[in-house]
Amino acid sequence: xxxxxxxxxxxxxxxxxxxxxxxxxxxxxxxxxxxxxxxxxxxxxxxxxxxxxxxxxxxxxxxxxxxxxxxxxxxxxxxxxxxxxxxxxxxxxxxxxxxxxxxxxxxxxxxxxxxxxxxxxxxxxxxxxxxxxxxxxxxxxxxxxxxxxxxxxxxxxxxxxxxxxxxxxxxxxxxxxxxxxxxxxxxxxxxxxxxxxxxxxxxxxxxxxxxxxxxxxxxxxxxxxxxxxxxxxxxxxxx
Numbered sequence: 001x002x003x004x005x006x007x008x009x010x011x012x013x014x015x016x017x018x019x020x021x022x023x024x025x026x027x028x029x030x031x032x033x034x035x036x037x038x039x040x041x042x043x044x045x046x047x048x049x050x051x052x053x054x055x056x057x058x059x060x061x062x063x064x065x066x067x068x069x070x071x072x073x074x075x076x077x078x079x080x081x082x083x084x085x086x087x088x089x090x091x092x093x094x095x096x097x098x099x100x101x102x103x104x105x106x107x108x109x110x111x112x113x114x115x116x117x118x119x120x121x122x123x124x125x126x127x128x129x130x131x132x133x134x135x136x137x138x139x140x141x142x143x144x145x146x147x148x149x150x151x152x153x154x155x156x157x158x159x160x161x162x163x164x165x166x167x168x169x170x171x172x173x174x175x176x177x178x179x180x181x182x183x184x185x186x187x188x189x190x191x192x193x194x195x196x197x198x199x200x201x202x203x204x205x206x207x208x209x210x211x212x213x214x215x216x217x218x219x220x221x222x223x224x225x226x227x228x229x230x231x232x233x234x235x236x237x238x239x
Contacts, residue, residue, distance in 0.1 A: 031137045032080040040196060041073045042234025046097040051205070052225040055103075055116070063101035070094040072232065074126070082137055087130040087146055096121040097228060116165040118224075122175060122206070123158035127151045128183060142189040150200060152179045161207075170214040173207045173224060180204060181230075192238045200230040 047067045053060040074091025098119035132146025159175040185198030205225045212219050 031082045037077045038236050038238040040234040040236025044070050044232040046095040047229045048097045048099045049227050065099045068096040070096050085132045091126045093124045114165045120161040122154045124152045124154040140191040144187045147184040150181045171210045173210045194236050196234045198232045202227045
């Protein structure tokens with residue numbers, strides 16, 4: 001028969017073991033660490049939206065945009081609580097797009113209608129500042145949504161543009177080196193790998209007005225203001 005002292009000793013040992021297991025969460029109950037970081041690569045489809053464009057007094061409202069696919073890479077840094085997150089990082093983005101419209105309605109009798117096309121590409125450094133929420137935070141499975149601004153820096157030497165159909169004039173433009181956009185997205189993480197889906201719309205124009213380089217006199221009355229929207233998909237790894 002177990003003595004009273006032995007029973008108390010066994011009870012104390014069981015209580016200690018139970019308390020230790022009670023303090024240690026079950027697998028899947030431990031949330032993400034306070035700080036995580038990773039790297040990702042992906043593809044980005046860029047569309048163009050004209051906001052204030054005119055050519056010789058004609059306002060452009062009917063046009064066709066050609067969405068083109070670029071690519072990007074980025075490092076990301078995330079501060080986590082059980083429910084909320086703050087996300088930032090730095091990335092390099094190559095974005096390409098074009099748009100075109102015809103001038104049939106402007107053509108005088110006996111003249112040929114023209115189609116005007118603009119194609120451009122830009123390499124930008126981007127820095128997002130995003131606030132989000134964890135819908136699922138039970139590693140190895142996590143799902144989060146986020147939104148916030150993204151700053152985009154585009155040096156002039158990494159921006160190129162081509163206009164066609166503007167003969168006898170020749171035009172170019174220069175980028176707005178610093179632009180801002182608003183983003184919204186979702187991240188799905190399994191273990192150390194994650195997939196991100198994101199949408200971004202720029203707030204200010206990505207370029208300055210058009211400049212005539214043909215030397216025509218008088219200079220033609222042209223203006224172009226445009227913004228972009230970007231849908232991106234990326235694959236990444238948390239370190």
